[in-house]
Amino acid sequence: MATVEELNVKEKMQWCPGCGNFGLLTALKGAIAELGLKRHEVVIASGIGCSGKTPHYLGTYGFESLHGRPLPVASGIKLANTGLTVIAEGGDGDGYGIGAQHFVHIMRRNYDLTYIVHDNQLYGLTTGQASPTSLPGMKTKTTPWGVIETPFNPIAYAINGGATYVARGFAGDIPHLKDLIRGAIAHKGFALVDVFQPCVTFNYLNTYPWFQERVYKLEAAGHDPRDRDKAMEKALEDSRSGYKKLPIGLFYEEDRLTYEDQLPQLKDKPLVRHDISDIDISAAYEELE
Amino acid sequence: MVTGRSLAKCFTRGGLNVVAYPEYPSIIRGGHNTFQIVASDKPVHSPVRHSDIVVALNQDAVFYHKDFVSKGGAIIYDSKIDAKKFKPRKDILLFSLPIADLLAKAGATAKMANTVALGAALAVAGYPFDFVRGVLHDEFIRKGEEIVRENVSAAKAGYDYAMEGFRGFRNGIKPASDKRKILVGGNEAIALGAVKGGMKFFVAYPMTPASSILHYLFEHERKLDVVVKQTEDEIAAMNYVVGANFAGVRAMTGTSGGGFSLMVEAIGMAAESETPAVVTLVSRPGPGTSMPTWTEQAELRFAVHCAQGEFLRVVLAPGDVDECFELAWRAFNFADKYQIPVIMLSDKFLGESVFSTERFDESKVRIERGKIARDLPELAQNARFRRYALSADGVSPRPLPGEPNGMHVSSSYEHDETGFSSEDFSMRKAQADKRMAKMASLIKEIPGPALYGPKSADVTLVCWGSQKLPCLDALGLLQEGGVKANVLHFSYIYPVNVKEARKALAGCRKTVLVENNSTAQLGGLLKEYADAAFDFHLLKYDGRQFFPEEIAEEVGSLAAKKYKGKREIRVVDRDYEYYNTQRYGL
Numbered sequence: 085m086a087t088v089e090e091l092n093v094k095e096k097m098q099w100c101p102g103c104g105n106f107g108l109l110t111a112l113k114g115a116i117a118e119l120g121l122k123r124h125e126v127v128i129a130s131g132i133g134c135s136g137k138t139p140h141y142l143g144t145y146g147f148e149s150l151h152g153r154p155l156p157v158a159s160g161i162k163l164a165n166t167g168l169t170v171i172a173e174g175g176d177g178d179g180y181g182i183g184a185q186h187f188v189h190i191m192r193r194n195y196d197l198t199y200i201v202h203d204n205q206l207y208g209l210t211t212g213q214a215s216p217t218s219l220p221g222m223k224t225k226t227t228p229w230g231v232i233e234t235p236f237n238p239i240a241y242a243i244n245g246g247a248t249y250v251a252r253g254f255a256g257d258i259p260h261l262k263d264l265i266r267g268a269i270a271h272k273g274f275a276l277v278d279v280f281q282p283c284v285t286f287n288y289l290n291t292y293p294w295f296q297e298r299v300y301k302l303e304a305a306g307h308d309p310r311d312r313d314k315a316m317e318k319a320l321e322d323s324r325s326g327y328k329k330l331p332i333g334l335f336y337e338e339d340r341l342t343y344e345d346q347l348p349q350l351k352d353k354p355l356v357r358h359d360i361s362d363i364d365i366s367a368a369y370e371e372l373e
Numbered sequence: 374m375v376t377g378r379s380l381a382k383c384f385t386r387g388g389l390n391v392v393a394y395p396e397y398p399s400i401i402r403g404g405h406n407t408f409q410i411v412a413s414d415k416p417v418h419s420p421v422r423h424s425d426i427v428v429a430l431n432q433d434a435v436f437y438h439k440d441f442v443s444k445g446g447a448i449i450y451d452s453k454i455d456a457k458k459f460k461p462r463k464d465i466l467l468f469s470l471p472i473a474d475l476l477a478k479a480g481a482t483a484k485m486a487n488t489v490a491l492g493a494a495l496a497v498a499g500y501p502f503d504f505v506r507g508v509l510h511d512e513f514i515r516k517g518e519e520i521v522r523e524n525v526s527a528a529k530a531g532y533d534y535a536m537e538g539f540r541g542f543r544n545g546i547k548p549a550s551d552k553r554k555i556l557v558g559g560n561e562a563i564a565l566g567a568v569k570g571g572m573k574f575f576v577a578y579p580m581t582p583a584s585s586i587l588h589y590l591f592e593h594e595r596k597l598d599v600v601v602k603q604t605e606d607e608i609a610a611m612n613y614v615v616g617a618n619f620a621g622v623r624a625m626t627g628t629s630g631g632g633f634s635l636m637v638e639a640i641g642m643a644a645e646s647e648t649p650a651v652v653t654l655v656s657r658p659g660p661g662t663s664m665p666t667w668t669e670q671a672e673l674r675f676a677v678h679c680a681q682g683e684f685l686r687v688v689l690a691p692g693d694v695d696e697c698f699e700l701a702w703r704a705f706n707f708a709d710k711y712q713i714p715v716i717m718l719s720d721k722f723l724g725e726s727v728f729s730t731e732r733f734d735e736s737k738v739r740i741e742r743g744k745i746a747r748d749l750p751e752l753a754q755n756a757r758f759r760r761y762a763l764s765a766d767g768v769s770p771r772p773l774p775g776e777p778n779g780m781h782v783s784s785s786y787e788h789d790e791t792g793f794s795s796e797d798f799s800m801r802k803a804q805a806d807k808r809m810a811k812m813a814s815l816i817k818e819i820p821g822p823a824l825y826g827p828k829s830a831d832v833t834l835v836c837w838g839s840q841k842l843p844c845l846d847a848l849g850l851l852q853e854g855g856v857k858a859n860v861l862h863f864s865y866i867y868p869v870n871v872k873e874a875r876k877a878l879a880g881c882r883k884t885v886l887v888e889n890n891s892t893a894q895l896g897g898l899l900k901e902y903a904d905a906a907f908d909f910h911l912l913k914y915d916g917r918q919f920f921p922e923e924i925a926e927e928v929g930s931l932a933a934k935k936y937k938g939k940r941e942i943r944v945v946d947r948d949y950e951y952y953n954t955q956r957y958g959l
Contacts, residue, residue: 095793125774125775140794144780145780149642153609156616157619158616159609160616163600163602163613164618165774186609349598355622356573360570363568363569373386
């Protein structure tokens, strides 16, 4: 079983000092260690962006894919080997922008995997353009007069879209975030953990203090994550409060059969364990004769 | 389609050689749909222009096909059609079939009109009825005995009526033997070859004309014990394939040109991350949406060059259903052994046509997984497995997730030996060289072109992929016209085995390159790699494949002119264009 020390790697981090990704990475390692997972049985599939570097910074298996594609890559990995713990990592631009179609459909399928979104509300690696979650009025290189589009609300989409575990954490509160990630990995089904992850280099609006003034914990507020209507109400609180109150914690959880649990082909063992040395296709011939 | 395939099966079960070929326009319902069956006791490979028997279920069909019935041939048409409207041909037979009456007599529903016609066609062909019973039973038994009975009596009604009254057709056909054969489409053969080759996961987004791979595999997924997934788009499908192969499962996707366009980024990712991947590209005319239900071979260059950057890939283009099967299982071996993307390049014509053949030759099937690393020594503290270790043959050991001590990151970024992103110039060059170094062993596994027909000939038809089929049938026609020809066919497209290609081409006298596209793409590739040039280019890109008659006519006329004339010959089915109903005011 992996300890946090074992999960560490020698590679030099490429994130900016103070980046929210450090807190997120610490929480992720802590969750993996607390769950007692084996390092070789965990795969982190990432997209491209600052978030995409994550698999390089912990000693599990990893796949750094393309911009927007961690979810389909992770899906392929999971269906190939249901014995693995699969975690997809991406940013808000990656997952809610260029890869949004995968996000919409993976929730309907309810594969048993975890999706962690490093939501810094802009594009960091490409030096600060507006992203789908940039707040109205925010000035960036691509919105010099301020954002005029309505922000994408991942939590509301996920509750409505069929995700069976919907949570939001804050990289400035590592123990809380660790618990959310641990819960997401332990949850059987598709789990979203959207993470407020301040970009200290390009995002001058959504800073650590900005979040600290606004976030509050759903658990402390007595929220029942099994109540879908209440969960949706909480998800809409961001915009309704004029982004003054931002709930974090577990919004919603439900038990639903996973996609892979409904495939008889996967009942006995994962696909990767099927013997392919001499496949019998004679039944197919009989039908064609 | 179902009725046509049933009829084709009657001939297949009679031990005959059969080719069956559907044509349909890209509209949801209606339009002019045809299903041509060629059956012979001699080898046949391709549809032909002229039919001996035409079964016309509506007025348009009589109109469109009357000029394409062979002399002495017959049109069987539904009695409700007023055939007098058309200028009659003296050299063909016209048989009026009262389908509605026969259905009523047989106690069958209107849905079985096609089955009555099937019976009548068989009777005119002089073929015994016994086969129909078995074929219809096997086709409809899942719907119940009653449906089988109704279909058989509908077929019998048509058969008996025709036996009684339709006389004078001389070009009948008899069963040849009781040898069991299969009747299989190109897409199905690729699916089966892939399954035999250990494909456990197929993932795709529907796109004509590749969808029948998806349909076939979905229908049989439990019987064949594979997982099949329909995704939100082709981008997802290709990324699933890369993910599944990374996790150690042989996975494939299938699409046509438009979907392939969406996949190319992930194909490049497979190359950069050295993850095996297999894609079947069943092409149709392009660019854009173009003519979705028709055929073309215009994506050879696209397959060879797809995605940014430079990388090794294998492109295979099967020429018939047996090659579809064989190249499909081989594709997975190439992908695994060399950790590269492999593209199976087929087309609508081969993919959706069905052919009789024997059960596929499985004697050569080998599952070669290449360097999958197992039972690894313990990793040093906080270190990673050297997934991209530089090696002489360019292939590094690949541990699968779940393997202890194999932890690494596979990456679409350039990387060092452990997979960590690297922009070190020397490492970049070393990794790029490593990936290309695989060519040395790979090329030894790439056969040259195959020669069909006489070893020595006056003229050689050079072709690739599906156009092997009409070329082979053109040989006989050319021979009848006194032209000694053979066929040189490429099914291994890329990388080009230059030595073998040169050797084969050096043995040719006159060459005619036959391609189903407008720019002679194989010709360009062979010029580039083997400095090959062809005496003539015979090109067709009107939406149809070549017919053997066309090839024989053009090559025959070249022979008659002692091979003098324009180098580029472009053919079109001008008079055989019957899909534009408005043109004829029908």
